[in-house]
Amino acid sequence: MLLGSLTLDNFGVYRGPQKVRFSTTKKSPITLIGGKNGTGKTSMLDSIPLCLYGSRARRILNGSSYPEYLNSMVHHGETTASITLEFERIEEGRKVPYVVERSWNRTTRGKSTDRLSVRIDGQARPDLVAVWPKFVEGVIPISVSDLTIFDGEKIASLADPSSSAEILRTSLYGLLGLDLVERLRSDLHDFRRRTAKAQDAQLAPQLAEKLTQAEKHLAKTRNESRLASQALADAESARTDLQSRLQKATDKLAIAGGNLLDQRDDLHRRLAEANASAISVDREMIQLAASDLPLTLVPNLLKQVAAAGEQSEASHLARQMRSAMALRDDRITGLLAAAFGFGQQEAELARDVLLTDLNSMEQPAKPTFSPSPECADAARSLLNLRSGELQKNAKRLTKRLDDLNSEIEHLEGVLAAVPDTDSVAPSVRQVATAEADLRAAEKSVERAKVDLDEAERRADQAQREFDAVAHEMLDAGVNDKNTARVAREVAAANEVLAEFAKHMIQKHLGRITNEINAALATLLRKQKLVSRVVINPDDLTVTLLNPQQESVDAQRLSAGERQMMATAVLWGLSRSTGMALPTVIDTPVGRLDRSHRKNLIRRYFPNASRQVVLLSTDEEIVGDHLQLLRPHIGFEQCLDFDETEGCTTVVMGYFDE
Incomplete structure (x- = not known):
């Protein structure tokens, strides 16, 4: 199933026909619809199940009757409203192609009656209208629609450990069709109640009166449970x-x-530390500059000094050798004269021969300058070893x-941005007031949950008491074979249905x-903390396991991580349907931090299903997140609310773009 378009005509804040087109391409499966709070995003989300299911879409009624809800959704000043959904199936x-239209009129009685029309392949199909509730179950079952059409509040509720089991139970029962089994069990209870009431009161007048009182008490506790449920919904909405x-x-x-006020002292401390460190490093650099470091900047001169030193040493050695050889020649001449009786002439001749030999030896080049040996050694040391160390x-x-x-520059800039206390005092008070109000609201939600649990406990107890009296009433009429058969078969049917539900859960869980778990592996980053989940088939509670297969307390996860877990659960349940259905999400990342938003945008939205529709505020999918998502977006539209006229129109483009 692929959505083609949705037209809202005088529905809620939408005046006149306002049409939204949906992307159907595989390459760009996302339709991004932007709208600030109060511009009609929730109305648009609710319009899809309303068009498809009519009065059966009880989730959107919020306690109102269906006729009253329809009447309230006609745009102010108008008398008619309609929703038209175009989609196609293979x-x-x-x-x-299908075109489904649901329309109604505003009435003075405050209650409206809707009209449904269906066109397939351009042909009107009045024959389908009568059987539409059954037919649409083959298109997108109502029990599955909550897995593919939902808002951020559903994710938040599923992320709350106190409510996740019940929400998971409802979703699983819908996915497996067990909601029909629950309805059948409820119908059996009602049938047994009617059968018990039909017994002749003369047979057991006290039981008849007791049954009447039990029924009244049951109705009272059920109403209290309904009111408590509504109170919880109101508290959660607040x-x-x-x-x-x-x-x-x-x-x-x-x-x-x-937000920098609380950090001001810490910023000053960090700035002082950075300045002190900079002064210390500056001193080290001065000391380094006073060492041999500057000489490493002139390596050619160092090489010349080293070479001159080598030449000077060679020249000095040559002079020493020449002096030694001259002394040797004198001794040789003296020895020759003594041994052979050389006269002066022969001695001079021998001396000339030796001097000529001495002069024929190669003399080292005379250096242009003669550095001291210490200076030459220092030059060689800088060239070979110390130069690299000093430069490093x-x-x-x-x-x-x-x-x-x-x-230092960054800290000085941040400190310059820290306002004085007086200038932000109003904003600080607003935050403090909002935090206090939110804490009070959290307590109200917790109280409402306790009240609901207590109301449901009383209703369950009243149901058991009524069943017991009804059973007594049926036993009182055991002489009536039909009554006895009803008592037996209702009890047996309840047992079979309970066993069937248990078997179905175990089979498919x-x-x-x-x-x-596949969805979880895609979405959750902390694989070292949570590697997979296990669902208890008896009470449908979710247990988180780490890589060592040890249970992990959900409270160890951040609120954002718990919501990522909830998203993985919804995604996994949706994939389990085996149906190619669109995913429509209102306020998809409103409660997530930046890193988790990026995770959803990269990994979930482009892959959530074959077609994805996102209804985002101007504070969610914007900036870098919008750029990350853009390659996957086929259509961008925006809900433009005119405060003067009090109505919303659909325009192409995304917010101010």
Whole structure:
């Protein structure tokens, strides 16, 4: 199933026909619809199940009757409203277009009656209208729709450990069709109640009166449970509004620099430390500059000094050798004269021969200058060893000083942005008030949950008491074979249905859990903390396991990580349907931090299903996140609310772009 378009005509805040087109391409499966709070995103989300299921879409009614809800959704000043949904399905190998329209009129009685029309392949199909509730179950079952059409609040509720089991139970029962089994069991209870009431009161007048009182008490406790459930929904809605208010107040304070007030002392401390470190490094660099480091800048001169030193040493050695050889020649001449009786002439001749030989020896080049041996050794040392070490230290200190100067510049800039306390005092008070109100709302939600649990416990107890009296009433009429048969068969049927539900859960839970774990592996970053989940088939509680297969307390996860877990559960359940259905999400990342938002945008939204529709506020999918998602977006549209006219129109483009 692929959505083609949705037209809202005088529905909620939408005046006149407002049409939204949906991307159907595989390469760009996402349709991004932007809208600020109050511009009609929730109405648009609710319009899809309303168009498909009509009065059966009880999730959107919020306690109102269906006729009252329809009447309230007609745009102010108008008398008619309609929703038209166009989609296509593959049937017998070809695409078949559908157009479903649900329309109604505003009435003075405050209650409206809807009209449904269906066109397939351009042909009106009045024959399908009568059987539409059954037919649409083959298109997108109502029990599955909550897995593919939902808002951020559903993710938040599923992320709450106190409510996740019940939500998971509802989703699983819908996925496996066990909601029909539950309805059948409820119908059996009602049938047994009617059968018991039909017994002749004369047979057991006290039991008849007792049954009447038990029925009244049951109705009372059920109503209390319904009211408690509505009170919880109202408390959670109020909490959501306050969370949004706190976020806006916090953002406003951050823009004004108020979030830096608490960091001011720490910033001053870090700046002082950075300045002290910079002074210390500067001293080291001065000491290094006073050492031999400058000489490493003139390696050619160092080479000349080293060469001159070598030449000077060679010249000195040559002179020493020449002096030694001259002395040797004198001794040889004296020895020859003594041994052979040389006269003066012969002695002079021998001396000339030896002198000529001495002069014929190669003399080293005379150096242009003669450095001292110590100076030449120092030049060679700098060239061979110390030059690299000195330059390495110089680079290290230079980088350290650059880093410190950058840090000092950054800290000075941040400190310059810290406002004075008086200028942000109003924003600080707004944040403090919002935080206090949110804490009170959290307590109200917790109280409402306790009240609901207690109301449901009383209703369950009243149901058991009624069943017991009904059973007594039926036993009182055991002489009536039909009554006895009803009593036996209702009890037997209840046992069979309970066993059937248990068997279905055990049969399919492994496959569903695998899909959830596959989604979890894609979404959750902390694989070292949580590697997979296990779902208890008896109470459907979720247990988190680490790589060592040890249970992990969900409270160890951040709120964002728990919501990623909840998203993985919904994604896994949706994949378990085996149906190619669109995914429509309102306020998809409103409660996630930046890193988790990026994770969803990269890994979930482009792969959530064959077609994805995102209804985002101007604080969610924007900036870098929008750029990350853009390659996967086929259509971008925006809900433009006119405050003067009090109505919303659909325009192409995304917010101010």
